[in-house]
Amino acid sequence: xxxxxxxxxxxxxxxxxxxxxxxxxxxxxxxxxxxxxxxxxxxxxxxxxxxxxxxxxxxxxxxxxxxxxxxxxxxxxxxxxxxxxxxxxxxxxxxxxxxxxxxxxxxxxxxxxxxxxxxxxxxxxxxxxxxxxxxxxxxxxxxxxxxxxxxxxxxxxxxxxxxxxxxxxxxxxxxxxxxxxxxxxxxxxxxxxxxxxxxxxxxxxxxxxxxxxxxxxxxxxxxxxxxxxxxxxxxxxxxxxxxxxxxxxxxxxxxxxxxxxxxxxxxxxxxxxxxxxxxxxxxxxxxxxxxxxxxxxxxxxxxxxxxxxxxxxxxxxxxxxxxxxxxxxxxxxxxxxxxxxxxxxxxxxxxxxxxxxxxxxxxxxxxxxxxxxxxxxxxxxxxxxxxxxxxxxxxxxxxxxxxxxxxxxxxxxxxxxxxxxxxxxxxxxxxxxxxxxxxxxxxxxxxxxxxxxxxxxxxxxxxxxxxxxxxxxxxxxxxxxxxxxxxxxxxxxxxxxxxxxxxxxxxxxxxxxxxxxxxxxxxxxxxxxxxxxxxxxxxxxxxxxxxxxxxxxxxxxxxxxxxxxxxxxxxxxxxxxxxxxxxxxxxxxxxxxxxxxxxxxxxxxxxxxxxxxxxxxxxxxxxxxxxxxxxxxxxxxxxxxxxxxxxxxxxxxxxxxxxxxxxxxxxxxxxxxxxxxxxxxxxxxxxxxxxxxxxxxxxxxxxxxxxxxxxxxxxxxxxxxxxxxxxxxxxxxxxxxxxxxxxxxxxxxxxxxxxxxxxxxxxxxxxxxxxxxxxxxxxxxxxxxxxxxxxxxxxxxxxxxxxxxxxxxxxxx
Numbered sequence: 001x002x003x004x005x006x007x008x009x010x011x012x013x014x015x016x017x018x019x020x021x022x023x024x025x026x027x028x029x030x031x032x033x034x035x036x037x038x039x040x041x042x043x044x045x046x047x048x049x050x051x052x053x054x055x056x057x058x059x060x061x062x063x064x065x066x067x068x069x070x071x072x073x074x075x076x077x078x079x080x081x082x083x084x085x086x087x088x089x090x091x092x093x094x095x096x097x098x099x100x101x102x103x104x105x106x107x108x109x110x111x112x113x114x115x116x117x118x119x120x121x122x123x124x125x126x127x128x129x130x131x132x133x134x135x136x137x138x139x140x141x142x143x144x145x146x147x148x149x150x151x152x153x154x155x156x157x158x159x160x161x162x163x164x165x166x167x168x169x170x171x172x173x174x175x176x177x178x179x180x181x182x183x184x185x186x187x188x189x190x191x192x193x194x195x196x197x198x199x200x201x202x203x204x205x206x207x208x209x210x211x212x213x214x215x216x217x218x219x220x221x222x223x224x225x226x227x228x229x230x231x232x233x234x235x236x237x238x239x240x241x242x243x244x245x246x247x248x249x250x251x252x253x254x255x256x257x258x259x260x261x262x263x264x265x266x267x268x269x270x271x272x273x274x275x276x277x278x279x280x281x282x283x284x285x286x287x288x289x290x291x292x293x294x295x296x297x298x299x300x301x302x303x304x305x306x307x308x309x310x311x312x313x314x315x316x317x318x319x320x321x322x323x324x325x326x327x328x329x330x331x332x333x334x335x336x337x338x339x340x341x342x343x344x345x346x347x348x349x350x351x352x353x354x355x356x357x358x359x360x361x362x363x364x365x366x367x368x369x370x371x372x373x374x375x376x377x378x379x380x381x382x383x384x385x386x387x388x389x390x391x392x393x394x395x396x397x398x399x400x401x402x403x404x405x406x407x408x409x410x411x412x413x414x415x416x417x418x419x420x421x422x423x424x425x426x427x428x429x430x431x432x433x434x435x436x437x438x439x440x441x442x443x444x445x446x447x448x449x450x451x452x453x454x455x456x457x458x459x460x461x462x463x464x465x466x467x468x469x470x471x472x473x474x475x476x477x478x479x480x481x482x483x484x485x486x487x488x489x490x491x492x493x494x495x496x497x498x499x500x501x502x503x504x505x506x507x508x509x510x511x512x513x514x515x516x517x518x519x520x521x522x523x524x525x526x527x528x529x530x531x532x533x534x535x536x537x538x539x540x541x542x543x544x545x546x547x548x549x550x551x552x553x554x555x556x557x558x559x560x561x562x563x564x565x566x567x568x569x570x571x572x573x574x575x576x577x578x579x580x581x582x583x584x585x586x587x588x589x590x591x592x593x594x595x596x597x598x599x600x601x602x603x604x605x606x607x608x609x610x611x612x613x614x615x616x617x618x619x620x621x622x623x624x625x626x627x628x629x630x631x632x633x634x635x636x637x638x639x640x641x642x643x644x645x646x647x648x649x650x651x652x653x654x655x656x657x658x659x660x661x662x663x664x665x666x667x668x669x670x671x672x673x674x675x676x677x678x679x680x681x682x683x684x685x686x687x688x689x690x691x692x693x694x695x696x697x698x699x700x701x702x703x704x705x706x707x708x709x710x711x712x713x714x715x716x717x718x719x720x721x722x723x724x725x726x727x728x729x730x731x732x733x734x735x736x737x738x739x740x741x742x743x744x745x746x747x748x749x750x751x752x753x754x755x756x757x758x759x760x761x762x763x764x765x766x767x768x769x770x771x772x773x774x775x776x777x778x779x780x781x782x783x784x785x786x787x788x789x790x791x792x793x794x795x796x797x798x799x800x801x802x803x804x805x806x807x808x809x810x811x812x813x
Contacts, residue, residue, distance in 0.1 A: 008055060008057075009039060009053050009054060009055055009056075010053070010054060010055075010056045011051065011052065011053045011054075012051075012052050012054070012061055012064070012126065013049055013050070013051050013052075014049065014050045014052065014061075014064065014065065014068070014075045014123070015048060015049055015075060015076035016028060016043065016048050016049060016050050016068065016073055016074070016075060016076075017048070017073060017074040017075065017076050017160075018072065018073040018074050018222070018225075019045060019048060019073060020218070020219075020222045020233065020234050020235050020285070021045070021233050021234035021235070021464065021465060021466045021469055022045050022418070022465060022466065022468060022469020022470070023226070023232065023233035023234065023425075023426060023465065023469070024045070024073070024222070024226070024233055025043040025044070025045035025469065026043070027071060027226065027229060027233070028041075028043045028050060028068060028071055028073060029041050029042065029043040029050075031067055031068070031070075031071045031229070032050065032052055032064065032067060032068070035054075035059055035063070035064065035067050036058055036059060037054050037055040037056075037057070037058025037059035038052060038053070038054045038055075038059060038064070039053045039054065039055065040052070040053040041053075044473050045469050045470065045473060046470055046473035046474045046477055047473065047477065050068070052064055060104075061104070061105065061123060061126050065123075071225070071229055072221075072222075072224075072225025072226070072228065072229065073225070075123070077107055077121050077122065077123060078121070078122055078123070078124045079119065079120065079121050079122075080119075080120050080122070080129055080132070080145070081117060081118065081119050081120075081145075081146045082117065082118040082120070082132070082133070082136070082143040082144060082145060082146065083116060083117060083143070083144045083145075083146055084096065084111065084116045084117060084118055084136070084141055084142070084143055084144075085116070085141060085142040085143075085144065086140065086141040086142055087116060087141060092141065093111040093112070094111070095139055096111050096118065096136055096139055096141060097109055097110065097111040097118070099135050099136070099138075099139050100118065100120055100132060100135060100136070103122075103127050103131065103132065103135055104126050104127060105122050105123040105124075105126025105127030106120060106121070106122045106127055106132070107121045107122060107123065108120070108121040109121070117146075118136075118143065120132060128392070128393075129145065129324060130324050130325075130392055133145075133325070145322060145324070160289070161286070161289055161290070164282065164285065164286045164289065165286065167214075167215050167282060168279070168282045168283055168286055170210070170211075170214070170215060171211050171215040171275070171278060171279040171282055172279055174207045174208070174210055174211045174215075174275060175207075175211055175272070175275040175276050175278075175279045177198055177203075177207055178198075178204060178207050178208060178271055178272035178275050178276065179272055179275075179276055180198060181198040181199060181204065181272060201249075201252075201253040201256055201257075201261070201269060202253070204249075204253075204269055204271040204272070205249075205250065205253055205271065207271070207275065208246060208249070208271035208272075208274060208275045211274070211275040211278050211279065212242065212243075212246045212274055212275070212278065215278055215279075215282060216238075216239070216242060216274075216278045218235075219235045219238045219239040219242070219278070219281075220235075220239050221235075222234075222235030222236075222239075223235040223236045223238075223239040223240075232426035232427055232430065233426060234426075234464045234465065234466055236426060236430070237426060237429065237430070237460045237461065237463060237464050238277070238278070238281055238460075238461065238464065240430070240433075240460050241274075241277060241456075241457040241460035241461045241784065242273075242274035242277050242278055242457075243274070244453055244456065244457055245270040245271070245273040245274040245277070245453070245457055245784065246270075246271065246274040248270060248449065248450070248453055249269040249270045249271045249274075252268075252269055253269065268450060270450070270453070270454070270784075272785075273454070273457065273784045273785060276785045276788065277457075277461060277784060277785060277787075277788040280785065280788035280789050280791075280792050281461075281464075281788060281791070281792060283792060284466075284791065284792025284793070284795055284796060285792075285795075287792070287795075287796045288466070288470070288795045288796055288799055305339075305376040305397060306323065306339075306375070306376055306397060307323050307338075307339040307340070307341040307375065307376065308322070308323060309321065309322060309323060309341070310322075310323050310325075310326045310330075310332050310341035310342065311332065311333040311334075311335070311338075312326060312330050312331065312332055312333075313330075313331040313332075313333060313385070314330070314331075318333060323341045323342065323391075324392065326341060326342050326388055326391050327388065327391060328388055328389060328390070328391055329387065329388060330387070330388045331347060331385055331386070331387055331388075332344065332385070332386050332387075332388055333383065333384075333385055334351075334373075334379045334383070334384045334385075334386060335379065335383055336351070336379055336380065336381050336382065336383065337378070337379065337380075338378070338379050339375075339376055339377070339378055339379075340353065340373050340374065340375055340376065340377050340378070340379060340384075340386065341375060342375045342386075342388045342389075342390060342391045342395055343372070343373070343374055343375050343388070343389055343390035343391075343394070343395045343396055344372075344373055344375075344386035344387050344388045344389050344390070345370065345371070345372055345373070345386060345387050345389055346367050346368060346369050346370060346371045346372075346373060346384055346385070346386055347369060347385045347386060347387045348369060348384070348385040349369075349382050349383050349384040349385055350366070350367065350368050350369075350382050350384075351366075351367050351379055351380060351381050351382035351383070351384050352364035352365060352366050352367065352380045352381055352382075353365055353367050353373060353377050353378065353379055353380060353384075354377060354378040354379075354380055355374065355377045364380045367384065372389075373386055374395075374396045374397070375390075375395040375396065375397050375398075376395075376397045400484070400489060400738070403489045403490075403491055403736070404480060404481065404484045404489060412472060412476055412493035412494055412496060412497040412759070413494055413497060414472060414497060414756075414759060414763075415472035415473065415476075415493070418468050418469065418471060418472055418763060418766075421465070421468060421767075425463070425465045425468070425770070426463075426465065429459065429460065429463035429774070430460070432459055432463075432774060432778070433456040433459040433460050434456070436452075436455050436456055436459055436777075436778045437452045437453065437455065437456040438452075440452035440455050440456075440780075444780075451780075454780075454783070454784060455777065455778060455780055457784040457787075458777035458782045458783065458784045458786075458787040459774055459777045459778055459787075461784060461787040461788050461791055462769070462770070462773035462774060462776075462777050462782060462787040462790055462791055463770050463773065463774055463791075464791045465766075465770065466791070466794070466795040467762075467765070467766035467769060467770075467794040467795045467797075467798045468763070468766040468767065468770070470762075470766075470795060470798050470799055470802075471759060471762035471763045471765075471766045471798050471802075472493075472759050472762070472763070474762075474798065474799050474802035474803070475755055475758045475759045475762060475802040475805060476493045476496060476755065476759075477802075478755075478758075478802045478803050478804075478805035478806050479496060479751060479752075479754065479755030479758070479805045480493070480496055480755075481805075481806060482751065482805050482806050482807075482808055483496075483747075483748065483751045486744070486747055486751070486810065487723070487737065487738040487739035487741075487744055488735065488736075488737060488738070488744055488747060488748045488751065489723075489735065489736040489738060490734070490735055490748075490752075491733075491734050491735065491736075492734070495718060495734040495735055496751075496752055496755055497752070497755075497756060498699070498717055498718055498734075498752075499701070499718050499735065499748055499749055499752035500749065500752035500753040500755075500756045501699040501717070502652065502699050502700070502701045502717065502718055502749055502752075503651065503652055503653065503698055503699055504652065504653040504654075504655065504693050504698040504699065504700045504701070505647055505652055505653070505654050505655065505700075505701045505703060505745065506655045506656075506657050506686075506689065506690060506693070506700060506701070506702045506703065506712070506716070507654065507655065507656050507657070507674070507703050507704075507742070508656075508657060508658065508686075508702075508703060508704035508705065508709050509634075509656055509657070509658035509660060509665060509668055510545075510546055510547065510634060510658065510660070510705075511546055511704075511705040511722060512703055512704055512705055512722055512742070513636060513637065513640050513656060513668060513669075513672060513674075513742065514634040514635060514636050514637060514640075514668065515634060515635050515636070515637050516546040516634065516705065517546065517550070517634070517635075518546060518547055518550040518616070518632040518633055518634035518635075519550055519553075519554060519632060519633060520550055520551050520553070520554025520555065520630065520631075520632050521615055521631050521632060521633045522610060522615065522617075522629070522630070522631035523628065523629075523630055523631075524603075524606060524628050524629040524630075524631075525627065525628035525629075526626075526627055526628055527627060527628075530560060532620070532622075532627060532628055533555045533558065533560055534555075534560050534561075534562060534563065535580050535581070535583060535585060535622065536551065536555065536585065536587060536620055536630060537551065537552050537555035537556065537560060537562040538562045538563045538564065538565050538578070538580040538581075539565055539568070539576060539578035539580055539585045539587060540552050540576065540587065541562055541565065542565055542568035542576075542578065543568075543570055543576055544570075545570075546634070547616060547618070547632050547634075548576070550632045550634075551618075551630055551632060554632075563580060563581055564580075565578045565579060565580045566579045566580065566581075566582075567579045571588065571592065572659070572682060572683045573589075573659045573680070573681065573682030573683060573685065574588050574589055574591055574592040574595065574682075575587050575588015575589055575592045575618065576588060577596075583622050583623055584622070584623050584624070585620065585621070585622055586598060586619075586620070586621040586624075587618050587619070587620050587621075587630075588618055588619065589618070589619070589661065589680065590604065590607075590619065590661075591680070592619070593619050593621060593626070596621070596624065597624070598619075598621040598624055598625070598626055599626060600619050600621065600626040602626070603619060603626060603628075603629055606629060607619065607629060608663060610629070610631045611661050611662075611663035611664045611667070612663050612667065613633075613667070614633060614664060614667035614668060614671075615631045615632065615633045615664060616631065616632050616633070616634065616660055616661070616664050617629050617630070617631040617661075617664075618630050618631070618632075634668075636668065636671055636672060637741070637742060639741050639742055639743045640672045640742050641671070641672045641673055642743060643741075643742035643743045643745055643746060644672050644673045644674055644742070645673060646743070646746040646811075647745065647746050647749075648673070650746060650749060650750075652749070653676070653698070654674050654675075654676070655674070655676040655677070655678060655689075655693070656668070656669050656674045656676070656677050656678070657677075657678040657679075657681050657686050657689055657712075658677075658678070658679055658680075658681065659679075659680060659681055659682065659683075660679060660680070661679055661680060662677070662679035662680060664679075665677050665678075665679035666679070683709070683710075683711050683712070684711060686702070686704075686709065686711065686712035687711040687712045687714075687715040689712070690702055690712050690715045690716045691715060694717070699717045699718075700716045700717050700718075701716055701717065701718040701719070701720055701745075702715070702716035702718075702719050702720065703720040703721075703722065703737075703742075703745060704719075704720075704721065704722070705721060705722035705740075709721075713733045718734050718735060719733040719734050719735070720733055720734070720735045720736075720737055720745060720748065721733035721735070721736050721737065722737055722740045723736050723737055723738035723739065723740055735748055746810075747810045750810050750811065751808065751810070754805060754808055755805060758801060758802055758804070758805055761801060762798045762801055762802060765794070765797065765798060765801070766794060766798055769790065769791070769794040773787065773790060773791075
């Protein structure tokens with residue numbers, strides 16, 4: 001759980017306890033949205049989480065938790081234990097305890113001076129273990145995690161699952177004899193031995209009561225909370241149905257006893273109906289919880305990639321510490337075969353690092369001093385000493401996990417429809433049950449309370465909208481999780497839904513279609529080449545553009561040392577302007593020269609020939625005088641042609657857009673099979689092209705990797721950032737393709753289409769159970785216990801169907 005600041009607002013994720021169905025989630029969502037200061041609240045029933053955006057000046061997390069409590073639910077708290085060092089007296093313990101209790105998010109902190117330990121109850125959405133350790137250090141002491149990581153936090157879902165298992169076992173033990181007595185009533189089961197004691201109404205009452213009021217207590221509590229807040233949910237239906245059966249049977253039992261009833265001739269009772277129903281519902285909820293737990297496997301597998309410890313060099317000594325205790329600036333030793341614990345920069349040593357977890361590229365990447373390394377990648381051979389640059393929640397892997405968590409917790413627009421239906425479904429069903437009871441009692445079987453009651457119970461039970469509430473979120477969780485395993489990060493459920501509608505893709509050229517690692521191929525100069533390259537290299541050294549990097553690398557490879565530029569300005573879509581040793585340099589396109597009134601017409605023919613060969617040529621002017629051309633060539637990614645082919649097969653129009661010249665752009669486009677090319681586009685021009693396609697009624701995805709792609713990424717219906725690109729591009733995008741591979745684009749669209757297909761299947765089956773089940777129950781063709789089994793099966797089948805997404809394999813050519 002994280003809390004993040006967004007401008008003046010803050011976002012917090014709270015773990016909710018006590019929800020039983022989608023109606024609970026809707027009620028909490030509505031309640032939170034009514035709190036002053038809350039701008040948006042989204043509750044995910046499947047993940048049991050609430051994501052709340054609020055103004056901290058008007059409301060705090062504690063008030064949000066209190067609002068949830070008033071609605072009849074709770075928020076899960078984490079606990080952690082520390083071993084404390086440096087305390088000398090009870091006053092020290094008191095000081096630490098007060099300090100920890102003042103931290104936002106800490107509910108309760110107790111320090112034991114004798115044992116030198118601290119036990120803290122806290123909300124992980126507001127405060128982290130590292131924050132607590134830092135606070136203790138500020139007070140002059142040291143706090144060491146007892147287990148070495150944050151895994152000692154209580155797993156509330158596991159505790160709840162174990163509790164449900166125990167209740168189910170108890171329910172089965174008491175319900176089986178009642179079920180046995182029911183089976184004995186049928187003529188075709190007369191051969192089954194039936195102990196007479198099981199037919200005794202008092203024995204049946206004794207067996208049914210613990211199931212009704214101990215095992216079924218959760219339904220009464222849930223129903224009370226719902227009705228108290230003016231709404232109804234699954235608990236209302238279950239408690240109504242089972243109570244009707246139980247109390248009617250109790251009435252018959254007392255009436256039988258009052259009339260001196262015989263054990264051998266007891267009344268027709270319905271204790272088994274209520275007990276078996278509760279057992280089936282509990283069993284269904286247990287299976288549902290187990291299946292829902294599997295939908296977060298992607299998060300667990302990502303978390304499993306993290307290193308648990310780090311070998312840090314401090315004060316000249318090597319020490320192994322929990323990875324959470326690594327701070328920015330630490331020197332970390334990474335031995336062969338070890339995981340890189342945090343993001344950093346190589347300070348000493350040379351090695352190759354397996355980055356397949358991030359890029360999908362199986363070939364290890366060579367690393368030398370100055371190169372960046374990413375946490376959770378694996379060092380293959382030499383020893384590396386890295387300087388930590390990003391730790392904890394700032395690391396690339398932590399950011400990936402955060403994106404996946406937020407995507408799984410968000411709502412797709414299609415889910416809003418299901419939420420609306422769930423919200424009005426229960427009151428309607430209760431009305432149908434009452435009307436059906438009256439029709440049966442007065443017209444179909446006049447005077448028969450038993451028959452009418454059985455019909456009403458069956459309707460109440462078959463209509464529980466659990467499956468409807470699970471249909472979308474479980475699919476979103478499984479789909480986004482599987483996509484993450486394929487290196488595709490959807491930032492939210494709405495983006496996962498929108499992607500399947502895409503029918504036009506705009507691809508940036510450099511770094512997207514091409515490798516973005518061009519090389520300096522040609523130099524044409526009027527004058528001294530070495531001096532020319534020295535000035536050009538110094539000017540380009542300040543640019544983040546891949547072409548600039550290629551020029552600088554090519555010049556340095558010639559052994560030319562580069563001075564420092566006095567000033568530098570990137571002119572997007574045109575080139576650069578810089579001052580080096582008092583000389584003004586202009587490097588870029590024909591339009592750049594024209595803008596600054598540089599006469600370079602004599603070079604245009606040569607420039608055209610270079611461009612026709614697929615090279616990018618740049619004109620160079622020094623002090624407003626044309627001095628030469630530098631040309632670089634970029635190579636196409638091996639998978640670009642296949643990716644374009646797959647996109648066309650999916651019926652998607654592919655357009656390539658670039659700030660490069662038209663000849664070079666067309667040469668590249670021809671190699672990969674792209675028919676539509678837009679060249680010499682400025683950043684704002686790229687965004688305009690997106691709008692033009694949208695005006696034609698197209699749903700447009702923009703794919704890019706550079707700063708100049710950010711406006712178009714933000715304008716498009718779906719912005720896809722190549723994960724190997726810049727942070728700004730990734731921030732502006734809705735989908736991040738971590739592997740830097742164009743094949744991830746058709747994969748992302750395929751996963752979106754698959755996920756939407758499964759959501760529609762789930763909604764169809766969930767609504768189908770209810771809409772078909774209610775009339776079947778109303779005409780008397782559905783026994784209550786069969787209705788209970790069908791209701792439980794509907795929820796489990798919806799979740800299991802969604803989980804099939806975790807095994808989806810994207811098609812290959």
